[in-house]
Amino acid sequence: MVALARRLDANVLLTEVPAEKIEATMVRVKSRHLLCEINVSDRRDLLKLDDRAVKGTVKAAVARTHGDYGAALCSIRFCVKYLNAHTGIVFLRFPKDCYKLLWSALPFITSIECRGRIIPCFFNCLHVGGTIRTCQKFLIRYNTRQLHRMLPKCKNEEEKRQIQKAILSCSLTGRGDEALEDELESEEEDGE
Numbered sequence: 001m002v003a004l005a006r007r008l009d010a011n012v013l014l015t016e017v018p019a020e021k022i023e024a025t026m027v028r029v030k031s032r033h034l035l036c037e038i039n040v041s042d043r044r045d046l047l048k049l050d051d052r053a054v055k056g057t058v059k060a061a062v063a064r065t066h067g068d069y070g071a072a073l074c075s076i077r078f079c080v081k082y083l084n085a086h087t088g089i090v091f092l093r094f095p096k097d098c099y100k101l102l103w104s105a106l107p108f109i110t111s112i113e114c115r116g117r118i119i120p121c122f123f124n125c126l127h128v129g130g131t132i133r134t135c136q137k138f139l140i141r142y143n144t145r146q147l148h149r150m151l152p153k154c155k156n157e158e159e160k161r162q163i164q165k166a167i168l169s170c171s172l173t174g175r176g177d178e179a180l181e182d183e184l185e186s187e188e189e190d191g192e
Contacts, residue, residue: 033081034106036123036124037087045119050114056113058106062105078093103125107122
């Protein structure tokens with residue numbers, strides 16, 4: 001089999017090159033992952049969300065703010081990778097070249113239509129990462145900081161102990177219960 005190769009110089013030259021000489025090279029497709037938090041006034045409304053509704057809302061916002069160009073870019077490799085309906089955390093994947101279009105359209109989202117209901121909300125972009133793993137690491141640090149802020153507001157020792165346990169369980173690697181108990185005891189001794 002013979003393939004045509006084209007050299008683009010001042011003069012274009014077409015030559016025949018055997019197919020065996022042409023190497024197939026794999027190119028890595030680069031994406032950006034946006035870690036966002038969906039804020040609603042009533043937390044029960046989060047349970048009604050699904051990824052298709054979030055994807056449709058984001059696509060519509062990009063199309064409204066950036067027109068046909070934004071809508072076309074949004075239709076290429078854009079997806080909702082993860083949606084936690086309990087916490088309102090969502091991972092959005094977008095091509096690296098056009099993630100800024102998505103990012104700039106997020107403030108214009110004021111509601112999500114899901115299952116025939118309109119849920120008033122807004123998106124808060126927490127982190128932009130190259131991989132889901134970096135977003136997960138950031139989310140763990142973010143949740144740990146949030147739990148540390150909640151610790152002084154505890155009303156009794158049981159609440160305080162539950163929050164301490166939640167803080168210590170925030171890690172990417174699993175640890176045994178013995179290590180958890182040792183850390184809790186050492187923190188209690190340090191606090192006294």
